[in-house]
Amino acid sequence: MSLLSxxxxxxxxxxxxxxxTVTVLLLLLGAPLAWWLxxxxxxxxxxxxxxxxxxxxxxxxxxxFYLLMLLGPHGVVGxxxxxLGLATLPFTFQGLVVASMLYSLPxxxxxxxxxxxxxxxxxLEVAACxxxxxxxxxxxxxxxxxxxxxVTGAVLGFAHTVGEFGVVLMIGGNIPGLTRVVSMRIYDHVxxxxxxxxxxxxxxxxxVSFVALLATSLLRSRRHARA
Amino acid sequence: xxxxxxxxxxxxxxxxxxLALDVDFDLPPRGITALFGPSGAGKTSCLRxxxxxxxxxxxxxxxxxxxxxxxxxxxxxPPHRRRLGYVFQEPSLFEHRSVAGNxxxxxxxxxxxxxxxxxxxxxxxxxxxxxxxxxDTLSGGERQRVAMVRALLxxxxxxxxxxxxxxxxxxxxxxxxxxxxxLHASLxxxxxxxxxxxxxxxxxxxxLVLLDAxxxxxxxxxxxTLTRLDLPPALGEAVGAVIEGRVTGYDxxxxxxxxxxxxxxxxxxxxxxxxxxxxxxxxxxxDIVLARAPVAxxxxxxxxxxxxxxxxxxxxxxxxxxxxxxxxxxLLARITRRSWHALGLAPGNxxxxxxxxxxxxx
Numbered sequence: 001m002s003l004l005s006x007x008x009x010x011x012x013x014x015x016x017x018x019x020x021t022v023t024v025l026l027l028l029l030g031a032p033l034a035w036w037l038x039x040x041x042x043x044x045x046x047x048x049x050x051x052x053x054x055x056x057x058x059x060x061x062x063x064x065f066y067l068l069m070l071l072g073p074h075g076v077v078g079x080x081x082x083x084l085g086l087a088t089l090p091f092t093f094q095g096l097v098v099a100s101m102l103y104s105l106p107x108x109x110x111x112x113x114x115x116x117x118x119x120x121x122x123x124l125e126v127a128a129c130x131x132x133x134x135x136x137x138x139x140x141x142x143x144x145x146x147x148x149x150x151v152t153g154a155v156l157g158f159a160h161t162v163g164e165f166g167v168v169l170m171i172g173g174n175i176p177g178l179t180r181v182v183s184m185r186i187y188d189h190v191x192x193x194x195x196x197x198x199x200x201x202x203x204x205x206x207x208v209s210f211v212a213l214l215a216t217s218l219l220r221s222r223r224h225a226r227a
Numbered sequence: 228x229x230x231x232x233x234x235x236x237x238x239x240x241x242x243x244x245x246l247a248l249d250v251d252f253d254l255p256p257r258g259i260t261a262l263f264g265p266s267g268a269g270k271t272s273c274l275r276x277x278x279x280x281x282x283x284x285x286x287x288x289x290x291x292x293x294x295x296x297x298x299x300x301x302x303x304x305p306p307h308r309r310r311l312g313y314v315f316q317e318p319s320l321f322e323h324r325s326v327a328g329n330x331x332x333x334x335x336x337x338x339x340x341x342x343x344x345x346x347x348x349x350x351x352x353x354x355x356x357x358x359x360x361x362x363d364t365l366s367g368g369e370r371q372r373v374a375m376v377r378a379l380l381x382x383x384x385x386x387x388x389x390x391x392x393x394x395x396x397x398x399x400x401x402x403x404x405x406x407x408x409x410l411h412a413s414l415x416x417x418x419x420x421x422x423x424x425x426x427x428x429x430x431x432x433x434x435l436v437l438l439d440a441x442x443x444x445x446x447x448x449x450x451x452t453l454t455r456l457d458l459p460p461a462l463g464e465a466v467g468a469v470i471e472g473r474v475t476g477y478d479x480x481x482x483x484x485x486x487x488x489x490x491x492x493x494x495x496x497x498x499x500x501x502x503x504x505x506x507x508x509x510x511x512x513x514d515i516v517l518a519r520a521p522v523a524x525x526x527x528x529x530x531x532x533x534x535x536x537x538x539x540x541x542x543x544x545x546x547x548x549x550x551x552x553x554x555x556x557x558l559l560a561r562i563t564r565r566s567w568h569a570l571g572l573a574p575g576n577x578x579x580x581x582x583x584x585x586x587x588x589x
C-alpha cells in the first residue's frame with residue numbers, strides 16, 4: 001500500500017493550489033491596503049484596520065456562517081451574482097478562495113503594515129524630492145524596503161490557509177477534488193478510525209509549516225548578514 | 228531665461244509644536260542663500276515648508292513664474308513636481324540600492340538630461356571608486372557626498388540643503404565644505420543652505436536670511452547683513468565681517484598667505500590656498516582691536532586703516548559694536564564702552580583696526 005491514497009493526494013494538491021492562489025491574491029490586495037493603512041490620516045483608518053484584524057479573534061465557524069448566508073442563493077451577494085448571471089460561490093473552489101482570503105487577510109496585512117511603518121517617512125520624502133510620484137514611491141522604495149514584511153506575510157498567509165478547517169467546513173462542504181482540503185481529509189480519517197492515514201497527512205502539513213518558517217528565517221538572516 | 232528674473236518668494240504662517248512661525252522670504256534667483264539662526268529657530272521647518280513636505284503652513288510660495296502654493300486659490304504643487312534637490316541633515320540613502328543606484332534614482336526620473344554632467348559630478352565629489360558599493364558600507368562623509376550628487380543629478384531648479392555637514396566629523400566636514408565651495412562657482416541654480424554654523428555660512432553664502440524664534444529678523448546680501456548693528460542678541464558671535472579678496476602672496480617660511488581686499492592686505496594662516504585664487508575670510512567682531520595710531524610693538528600682524536561709521540549698544544551693557552569702513556569693506560568691532568570713551572572715539576574718526584592673523588581663516 002502506498003503511503004497516500006489517490007484521494008489523499010487529491011486533497012493535498014487541492015490544498016496547495018488553494019493556499020497558493022489565496023497567498024498570491026492576498027499579496028496583490030493586501031500590499032496596497034497595508035500601504036494605505038500606513039500612510040493615510042483618514043478617520044476611517046482605525047475602523048478599517050479593526051475590520052481587517054477581525055478574523056484574528058472571530059471563531060472561524062462564525063465567519064463561515066456569515067459568508068454562507070451572504071454568498072448563498074438567498075444572500076445579498078448571492079442574489080446580486082445570480083442577477084449578473086454568475087454562479088453562486090458556496091461549495092465551489094472559488095467560494096473557498098474568497099472565504100480563505102477573508103480568513104487569512106490579517107496574517108498578510110499586519111506584517112506588511114508593520115514593515116511599511118518601519119520604513120519611516122524619510123526615504124519616501126527623499127524619493128518625492130527626487131521626482132518620484134506616489135505610485136512610483138510605493139513600487140520603487142516602499143515595497144523593496146518592506147521586503148522582509150512581504151515574505152513574512154506570504155508565509156503566514158500560506159500556512160494559515162493550509163491549516164484552516166472551520167471556514168472550509170461551512171462554505172466549502174467536503175466535496176472530493178473540489179473543496180475537500182487536507183484538514184477535512186484528516187478529520188474524515190480520524191472519524192473512520194484510520195489513524196495511519198491521518199498520521200501521514202498530518203505529517204505532511206507539519207512539514208509544510210516547518211519548511212515555510214525555516215525558509216523565512218533563513219532568508220531574513222541572509223539579508224541581515226548582507227546588511 | 229525669464230525664470231531667472233524671479234527667485235523664491237514665500238510668505239507662510241503656521242504652528243509647529245510650541246513654535247509659531249511667520250516667515251516672509253524674497254530670495255534672489257542666483258547664488259547661495261543661507262538660512263541662519265540658532266537651534267530651534269525653525270530653519271528646518273521653513274525648508275520643509277518650501278519643499279512642500281509640510282502642509283501645515285498657510286500662505287503663498289512661488290518660484291520663478293510657478294506658483295507652488297497658494298492657499299487663497301487652493302493651489303498646492305506636491306514635492307515631486309517642484310524639481311527640488313533636497314539634501315537632508317542625516318544622509319538618507321536608499322539602503323536597497325547601490326551607490327550608483329542611488330545616484331541614478333533622480334537622474335533617471337529627470338530623463339537623463341544631457342546638460343547634467345553626471346561623470347563630472349561623480350569625479351568632483353570623489354565617488355568614482357564607490358559606485359558599486361552597498362550604501363551601508365560607506366562612511367558618514369561618503370554617504371552625504373552621495374546624497375548631494377544624487378540631488379544635483381536630478382536636474383533640480385532649486386537646491387535645498389538642510390545642515391548637510393552637521394552630522395559629520397571635523398575632517399569629513401572640511402572636505403565637503405571644499406566640495407561645496409567649488410560647486411558654488413559653477414552652480415547654475417539657486418540654493419538655500421540651512422546652517423547654524425557661521426563659518427560655513429561665511430564661506431558659502433551670497434545672501435543671508437536670519438531666523439530667530441520662527442521669524443525673519445533680517446535678510447539681504449551676506450556682508451551687509453552680518454555687519455548690521457541692529458541684529459538681535461541671539462546671534463551673538465555670528466555678527467562680524469566677511470571680506471572677499473584674492474590671494475596675492477604665500478610665505479612658505481612662516482606658512483602665511485597674503486589676502487588683498489578693498490581695504491588693504493591681510494596676513495592669514497596658510498591652508499592649501501593657491502596664489503591668485505579668490506578667498507573669503509571672516510573677521511569676528513571680537514577679534515578686532517582698535518587703536519588711534521598704527522602700533523609698532525604689537526604681535527597683531529594686521530593693521531588696517533578704517534573710518535568709523537557708527538556705534539551701537541551690544542548685548543552686554545559693558546560693550547558696544549563699532550561699524551568701520553575699510554576702503555569699502557565693512558568691518559565690525561566689539562569693544563568695551565570704557566575703551567570707546569577713553570579713546571574719545573566718534574563717527575567719522577580715522578582709526579586702525581588690528582587683527583590677529585591666528586583669529587582668521589575658518
